[in-house]
Amino acid sequence: MTEIIEISQLTKKYGTTDVLKGIDLTIHQGEVFGFVGHNGSGKSTFIHTITGITNKNSGFFKIKDIPDAQIDKSKKIIGVMPDVSNLYEHMRGVHFLQYMGKLSGDRRSKRDYITLMKEVGLEGDEKKRIKSYSFGMKKKICIAQALLGNPDLIILDEPTSGLDPESAIKIRNIVKKYQKLGKTILLTSHNLDEIDKVSDRVGILSNGVIKKLGTPRQLKEETGVGINISVRTKPILQRNDIQMLSKKLEMVVNFVENKKEYTLLQVASEEEILTLSRELIESGVQLYELKVEQCSLEEVFMNTK
Ligand SMILES: Nc1ncnc2c1ncn2[C@@H]1O[C@H](COP(=O)(O)OP(=O)(O)OP(=O)(O)O)[C@@H](O)[C@H]1O
Ligand SMILES: [Mg+2]
Numbered sequence: 001m002t003e004i005i006e007i008s009q010l011t012k013k014y015g016t017t018d019v020l021k022g023i024d025l026t027i028h029q030g031e032v033f034g035f036v037g038h039n040g041s042g043k044s045t046f047i048h049t050i051t052g053i054t055n056k057n058s059g060f061f062k063i064k065d066i067p068d069a070q071i072d073k074s075k076k077i078i079g080v081m082p083d084v085s086n087l088y089e090h091m092r093g094v095h096f097l098q099y100m101g102k103l104s105g106d107r108r109s110k111r112d113y114i115t116l117m118k119e120v121g122l123e124g125d126e127k128k129r130i131k132s133y134s135f136g137m138k139k140k141i142c143i144a145q146a147l148l149g150n151p152d153l154i155i156l157d158e159p160t161s162g163l164d165p166e167s168a169i170k171i172r173n174i175v176k177k178y179q180k181l182g183k184t185i186l187l188t189s190h191n192l193d194e195i196d197k198v199s200d201r202v203g204i205l206s207n208g209v210i211k212k213l214g215t216p217r218q219l220k221e222e223t224g225v226g227i228n229i230s231v232r233t234k235p236i237l238q239r240n241d242i243q244m245l246s247k248k249l250e251m252v253v254n255f256v257e258n259k260k261e262y263t264l265l266q267v268a269s270e271e272e273i274l275t276l277s278r279e280l281i282e283s284g285v286q287l288y289e290l291k292v293e294q295c296s297l298e299e300v301f302m303n304t305k
Contacts (some may be wrong), residue, residue: 002029004049004153004184007214010059011208012042012049019045021208022059025191027186029152030181034199035188036301041205043188047157051080064152072103079151081159084138091120093141096130097148104149111241119174120144121167136163140144147178154178156187160194163281192297202297211304226254226266229273232289233280237263245283249275262289 005027012020019042027033034037037043048054050061052071058066063074097113100106108116120140142295143159154201156175160168168191173186175198189195195202196216204212204219212219221227231237242255242265251272256264267273273292280287 003027004029004064004185005061007188008050008059009060010046010061011043011057012054013057014045017036018208020056022047023205023210025203025210025213026087026202027184029184030179030182031200032175032185032187033067034195034196034202035186035191035205036192036195036202037188037205039140042204042208044157046205047080047155047186047188051075051078051155053078054079062170076149077152078155079104079146079153080155081146081157083140084135084142087130087138087141089250090129092127093117093133094126096141097144100145101148106148106150116144116147117141120247121170139163140167140171143174147174149184150253152183154183154185156185158188158190160189160191196297204301206304212300216297217294219297220295221269222299223295223303226268226295227270227273228256228264228266228290228293228295229246229276230259230262230264230291230293231277231280231287232262232288234288236261237285245276251275 003026005025007025010020010023011018023046035043036044039162049056050063052075054098056068062068066074075120086150089227093114094117095272097116098110101108102250103112114126117123120143122137123135125133130141133141138160139162146154146156159171163171166194172194174294175187179185188287199216201213201215202219203210211270217247236258239255242253251277252268254266267276277290
């Protein structure tokens with residue numbers, strides 16, 4: 001696997017506050033990496049540090065093999081969403097993108113800039129001045145800016161916060177589309193459901209370090225709250241049946257409750273679901289339905305100290 005970002009023991013202080021206390025992280029080329037953490041945990045600081053907007057205090061990082069000492073070179077391969085407050089308010093949307101495009105060596109035609117605006121959900125707003133844009137519209141033009149110049153690495157800091165649900169879905173689709181084109185996307189969001197849907201791997205930043213790292217599925221399994229499953233069987237399974245089954249299979253199957261014709265159970269891993277369903281069928285129970293309700297990333301997040 002090729003790494004596009006390699007970070008070792010990265011630290012960043014603001015005044016006397018240690019924001020990043022030693023970040024170790026590698027991001028693979030072509031993946032969507034979701035970065036989450038509480039307000040003020042340092043996600044934006046991290047992005048500012050690895051994109052050269054602010055200076056690190058110590059540690060090292062490389063972007064596509066370019067060491068941080070030559071960060072100006074790596075800027076050419078990074079598309080980063082600016083802060084909405086850094087937009088040129090007096091410019092018209094499409095002119096702003098053309099202007100920024102020229103600066104980043106983007107060679108698309110005017111018509112293609114209009115297509116890009118349509119892609120992010122700004123169809124019909126091309127000629128309006130940015131100062132007349134709503135917050136969500138400004139956010140969208142910032143996302144469009146990050147896509148200029150055909151960057152290999154696209155960094156989006158809270159691209160969907162403040163967007164209506166339809167626009168947020170549009171942005172999620174853009175992320176998927178650019179990943180298919182071979183791009184790597186690093187994004188932050190407080191919407192954990194969205195992070196779950198879009199990310200190949202997730203990192204949880206807490207107290208200045210990456211506390212949890214893995215695929216959404218790994219993180220959910222590791223959290224150890226177990227996998228909730230509901231089964232619809234005939235006869236309906238009772239607590240007693242589950243206790244006996246548990247003993248026979250030598251694994252922990254927790255009986256949670258009976259809800260109408262469903263029995264809610266909890267197991268530790270996916271493999272156990274297989275073992276359990278096989279055993280049920282072999283023992284003559286008629287299994288009509290088995291639904292897996294994995295714990296959510298929200299639960300993982302709430303269990304990260
Ligand atoms: N330019 C700055 N000068 C001084 N302190 C800063 C600066 N930028 C960020 N900080 C501090 O660094 C810490 C991390 O802030 P940061 O904006 O990186 O958090 P975040 O994880 O992006 O939060 P949010 O989810 O609210 O966007 C906070 O304590 C913040 O006050
Ligand atoms: Mg932030």
